[in-house]
Amino acid sequence: MLRLTLIWVDKTKEPWLRTGIGLYLSRLRRYLEVTVKEVKGCPHLPRSDPKKILEFEAAAIRKAIPRGAATIALHENGRGLDSPGLAWLLTAAETKGVRDLAMITGGPSGLNEDLIKNSDDRLSLSPMTFTHEMARLILLEQLYRACTIRAGWPYHH
């Protein structure tokens, strides 16, 4: 079974989003082994230097990636997938013998360019921009949906 590591920056602040994220996480765990790694965002550097912030966060993210994992960066310029496409992506990873898959979501400042470039794949959830906390919820709901599609369950709504 594919082991999924979801890496994001800082804990989710909005309580209602934490509830939704927890709900879809527990649903997703019926299908996949999922680990969430919340790496510490950059607290000390001045907000005026986003590049430095992203470098700091990228170092923490790299440490959180399991050894040998295939990596997917969630990024607005990534490939757009529909829900069956995401299901197929998971199945294709398994078929290729991928054991660990790490999906990386950036913080409020985004994601480091090198991290994006060096990821094995780049996905976009929508042409629309979401808050980085809402992107977590949407990603989890989509992963759960993808798993139900793979399992042939009639979950569509």
Added chain:
Amino acid sequence: MLRLTLIWVDKTKEPWLRTGIGLYLSRLRRYLEVTVKEVKGCPHLPRSDPKKILEFEAAAIRKAIPRGAATIALHENGRGLDSPGLAWLLTAAETKGVRDLAMITGGPSGLNEDLIKNSDDRLSLSPMTFTHEMARLILLEQLYRACTIRAGWPYHH
């Protein structure tokens, strides 16, 4: 100022989503006059006839549309817009002299075909499919984002 009517089927059941929807609704109301009309979903007809359900719901939705309003159906086959595109859509509606804009989201069974076809525009939030309740949250967050873009505020995350 544009008056926005958001029409959807049945109340939002998930409490955490109700919280998020309420939050973005109050934020959005800083910029637009917004009315939410939750029309009653079809309770009596057998679940096995989705076409009948959608006809029943479409009748209720049509009654909820303000007289003379421009209508937008949210539908997976609609036009995909990015966030600045949605901002532009609101501004274009105002420029055209649109006073009332009604945005219609379907229920668990979707939206009636005629209702989709006869709408003035059809939008898709993402190539990915969302639950109909999550689509409400995403739509509200996107409308709020569009309003901040129009106002020149630095809200991006």
